Amino acid sequence: MTESNTFRKQVLASLVAAALIVAITIVVVTANLGRGLDPDEIEERQEQLEERREEREERRGESGG
Amino acid sequence: MEDLIERVTNGNPTAVKVVLASVAVALAAYQVLLMAVGYGKLRLPFLNPKAASFTHRAVGDAIVAVTIVVAFMCIGYFGFEDASGEEVRATFHVIFALLLLATIALKITVIRRWHQLGRYLPALGLTVLVLFVLTWITSAGDYLMGW
Numbered sequence: 001m002t003e004s005n006t007f008r009k010q011v012l013a014s015l016v017a018a019a020l021i022v023a024i025t026i027v028v029v030t031a032n033l034g035r036g037l038d039p040d041e042i043e044e045r046q047e048q049l050e051e052r053r054e055e056r057e058e059r060r061g062e063s064g065g
Numbered sequence: 066m067e068d069l070i071e072r073v074t075n076g077n078p079t080a081v082k083v084v085l086a087s088v089a090v091a092l093a094a095y096q097v098l099l100m101a102v103g104y105g106k107l108r109l110p111f112l113n114p115k116a117a118s119f120t121h122r123a124v125g126d127a128i129v130a131v132t133i134v135v136a137f138m139c140i141g142y143f144g145f146e147d148a149s150g151e152e153v154r155a156t157f158h159v160i161f162a163l164l165l166l167a168t169i170a171l172k173i174t175v176i177r178r179w180h181q182l183g184r185y186l187p188a189l190g191l192t193v194l195v196l197f198v199l200t201w202i203t204s205a206g207d208y209l210m211g212w
Binding site: 006007010011013014015017018021022024025026029030032033045049052053056 | 095209210
């Protein structure tokens with residue numbers, strides 16, 4: 001096997017390892033989303049997001065009308 | 066800006082940010098391993114230093130892209146002032162994140178232009194990893210594990 005062939009294979013293998021790290025991280029993190037928050041906190045954050053959305057819509061309504 | 070971020074994340078900007086930031090941290094740890102092989106500090110029979118360095122560069126480009134997207138989402142959606150009652154954590158998060166962006170910018174400058182400072186690259190790389198972890202702990206870590 002030539003040196004450049006070995007190099008190419010090693011680069012490819014290490015990039016595949018990086019892709020695996022990405023996939024595993026996405027699966028593990030998605031499965032644990034919100035685990036650190038108690039139900040009240042999750043609800044509170046959801047409410048904050050809703051409030052932000054409403055504020056934005058109000059602002060848009062004011063600037064449009 | 067906020068509308069765009071909401072649309073792109075299907076109304077889940079926090080969750081998407083947490084996942085992307087976690088991917089960046091995981092890849093940053095992998096980067097340190099790759100450069101340990103690249104600098105010959107760690108010898109692996111299946112990976113030579115040249116290949117490790119090449120992959121480090123490619124993965125590094127991907128990390129920078131992900132980090133820019135996360136920073137864009139963070140500043141564009143949450144801003145600097147939205148501490149949601151957690152001012153201390155949010156302040157540390159902003160400080161670590163700004164330091165991280167500055168260190169990444171310095172590292173890229175050293176690699177591409179400022180070659181005489183090349184001897185500091187290992188220290189800069191480790192600093193980037195530490196700042197990635199600290200930035201993650203003060204945001205995604207809090208969301209995932211309640212730290």
